[in-house]
Amino acid sequence: MASPIQIKTVITADAATLLNLSRKTFFDAFAHLNNAADMEAYASTAFTLQKYEEELSNPDSHFYFAVVDNTNAGYIKLNYNTAQTELQDPNAIEVERIYILQEFQGQQIGKHLLDFAIQTAIDKKFSYVWLGVWEHNNKAINFYKSKGFIQFGSHPFVLGTDEQTDILMRKEL
Numbered sequence: 001m002a003s004p005i006q007i008k009t010v011i012t013a014d015a016a017t018l019l020n021l022s023r024k025t026f027f028d029a030f031a032h033l034n035n036a037a038d039m040e041a042y043a044s045t046a047f048t049l050q051k052y053e054e055e056l057s058n059p060d061s062h063f064y065f066a067v068v069d070n071t072n073a074g075y076i077k078l079n080y081n082t083a084q085t086e087l088q089d090p091n092a093i094e095v096e097r098i099y100i101l102q103e104f105q106g107q108q109i110g111k112h113l114l115d116f117a118i119q120t121a122i123d124k125k126f127s128y129v130w131l132g133v134w135e136h137n138n139k140a141i142n143f144y145k146s147k148g149f150i151q152f153g154s155h156p157f158v159l160g161t162d163e164q165t166d167i168l169m170r171k172e173l
Ligand SMILES: CC(C)(COP(=O)(O)OP(=O)(O)OC[C@H]1O[C@@H](n2cnc3c(N)ncnc32)[C@H](O)[C@@H]1OP(=O)(O)O)[C@@H](O)C(=O)NCCC(=O)NCCS
Pocket: 025, 029, 098, 099, 100, 101, 104, 105, 106, 107, 108, 109, 110, 111, 112, 132, 133, 134, 137, 138, 139, 140, 142, 143, 146
């Protein structure tokens, strides 16, 4: 039987643990698809302890670990209000990041975290959940489609010197 998945709120004291998990899952997912210098340039500003401590102290940004067999198998970052990277609609939640360690993928952990985000938005009587996803990340796009997300736009995402396109997707509640 599959091990149970627990959702644990990430607190400021977990900043270094979250940073390590974030950096590892990001590189595992995208390093083989991008230029190494662009990855490092992005990582040098996106994955710093100071940035993670700031994000964790923002009352409108909430991080959660998915814990399986006493391991932080993945995490999700939800943004409210002005913490949202765009739109900044008070009636919506942005899923800014959702990442599962490779060895834990395909075990419904991502689904569990996304369901948690959707249920949180329903409980708050929000109108929709939205997110941005790299146009070439077919696995994630299919995952979001399977959960009822549909494309509503796109926006640029700069990785180092590489201007990429993120597809914006939303799920109406
Ligand atoms: C995308 C990601 C979060 C999905 O999490 P996961 O735990 O691997 O996925 P799950 O096991 O929860 O899959 C849940 C459902 O998504 C769908 N799904 C998952 N992968 C899929 C794929 N490759 N194609 C189509 N559907 C897929 C399925 O419907 C599946 O449900 P089912 O097996 O019961 O039918 C995870 O693979 C990941 O971290 N990838 C690397 C980082 C990344 O790309 N993050 C997103 C950045 S925007």
